[in-house]
Amino acid sequence: MIAASHIAELMTFETPVSSVVSLFLEVADHSLPSRSFRRLVAEASERKLALGAEHEEDLARIESFLAEPLPSDCRGLAVFSSRRFGLWRPCKLSLPVRDRLSVGTRPRMGPVLSVASHFQRYGVVLADAAKARFVEYFMGRAAECGGMTARESSSAGSGLQAFVKACGRAVERVSVGRLWDRVVLAAPPPLLGLLAGRLRAGPTQILDADPGLLSDADVSVVRERLREREGWDRRSREAGQIERLLQTAVAGGPAVIGLSAVLSALERGMVRILFVRDGFARMGRLCGSCGALSLTSGRCLACGHPTAVVFNVVEEMIQRAIDRGCGVVRLLHQGPLDPPVRVAAELAAPS
Numbered sequence: 001m002i003a004a005s006h007i008a009e010l011m012t013f014e015t016p017v018s019s020v021v022s023l024f025l026e027v028a029d030h031s032l033p034s035r036s037f038r039r040l041v042a043e044a045s046e047r048k049l050a051l052g053a054e055h056e057e058d059l060a061r062i063e064s065f066l067a068e069p070l071p072s073d074c075r076g077l078a079v080f081s082s083r084r085f086g087l088w089r090p091c092k093l094s095l096p097v098r099d100r101l102s103v104g105t106r107p108r109m110g111p112v113l114s115v116a117s118h119f120q121r122y123g124v125v126l127a128d129a130a131k132a133r134f135v136e137y138f139m140g141r142a143a144e145c146g147g148m149t150a151r152e153s154s155s156a157g158s159g160l161q162a163f164v165k166a167c168g169r170a171v172e173r174v175s176v177g178r179l180w181d182r183v184v185l186a187a188p189p190p191l192l193g194l195l196a197g198r199l200r201a202g203p204t205q206i207l208d209a210d211p212g213l214l215s216d217a218d219v220s221v222v223r224e225r226l227r228e229r230e231g232w233d234r235r236s237r238e239a240g241q242i243e244r245l246l247q248t249a250v251a252g253g254p255a256v257i258g259l260s261a262v263l264s265a266l267e268r269g270m271v272r273i274l275f276v277r278d279g280f281a282r283m284g285r286l287c288g289s290c291g292a293l294s295l296t297s298g299r300c301l302a303c304g305h306p307t308a309v310v311f312n313v314v315e316e317m318i319q320r321a322i323d324r325g326c327g328v329v330r331l332l333h334q335g336p337l338d339p340p341v342r343v344a345a346e347l348a349a350p351s
């Protein structure tokens, strides 16, 4: 699992010389990550990318990592390696990223941050009157992250109230630096209500209850339960986002709907947040001179030069938006609208 602390570590990692290899690979049914990796390395030497003898060990350990089996829900990989300065962080991602290899003084974080922004971090508290366990869930992965027993809480007094108080303190301790967006509470009544009251008084995470989850549930059971919950949470969040965007567009506000309008807004540097239905693909054109993306025109609408076919203009557009620092939201669920919105953008307010 990619912990919040891993992201914080990568964000601040910097080397005095160009030593950090950043690799991104899409993992699709038909693709072999190691074959794509070798192609990227070959292309890198053609592009005279600063991959020297000092990166050989990085490339070798990436190659052996890519030979390991991947979980079935893994759709992308990001790997950061600087053997010389002690960095090794492979990340399995639940959304695709575009194949890319680069070397620099810092990890290239844009694609990872963009994928991570699609997922909320959940802390799960599984309690009964004798003990509590804590599990973290993020991007389809779940891991135990501590626990406590009623006996350990005896310093706070005896009885249920003392246990609740100690459990609340333990949750606060374990959640430090974990950046949980939501806390899911699983406990039998009346403990559930007491714990909810105690945790609600704490920091501002959103609190949900799941009385159906047992305190000794296996981590794999917790993961499946959280996957389901994450699906509901996301479905309602996406529906709200698109509804607001459509209202803005209808009212003549800063929003555009449809691939052609969004591409043109992106080329003019006007996009703030890009919304794309996951899996949507279209062929398009790329200008060989200024690099503008378009849908069908044989000549560039911006500079008049000839354009070449790009296999999937939607992925090119997403990558460009990430590179320019725009927000990207992949819509993983069918929206409530018919026809569904497949591409839309919130624009920067005119200055």
Ligand SMILES: [Zn+2]
Pocket: 287, 288, 289, 290, 291, 292, 300, 301, 302, 303, 304, 305
């Ligand atoms: Zn052009």
